[in-house]
Amino acid sequence: MSALAESASLIARISNVLTEIDLSCECRSRVRDAIARFETLEDTRQAHHALAQARNHRHRIGALMALLADLDEIGWNEADSSIYLELSDLFEDIATAAREGAAATRQLDRRTLLRRKCAEQPSVE
Structure with missing residues (x-):
C-alpha cells in the first residue's frame, strides 16, 4: 500500500472512531476541524x-x-573488459534511479489530483 493510501486509511479510521463518540455539536465540529488540519499537514509532509x-x-x-563519461575514453578493444561490466552497472543504476524518481513525481501528481477532487466536493455537515 502506498504512503498516500496508508495515510488516507489511517485518517479515515481515526475520523470514524471519533465521529462515533457521543460528542456535543460544538465539540464534534472542533474534532472534524482538527482532523481536517491534520490531514492537510500530513498531505503537505508527504508531498515535501x-x-x-x-x-x-x-x-x-x-x-x-559523470561517472559514465568514461565511456567516451574507452574503445571496443579494451585490454581489461571488466570496464564494460562497470559501465553496464552504471546504466542499470541510472535506470533504477529514473524509475524511483518517476514514482516520486507520480505520487505528487496523484496528491495534486486528490486535493483538486476534494476541493471540488461540497462539504457535508
Missing part, C-alpha cells in the same frame, strides 16, 4: 518528502552520468 526523493534521484542520476 516525495519532492525531496525526486530531487535526490535527479542528483544521483547526475553523479552517475
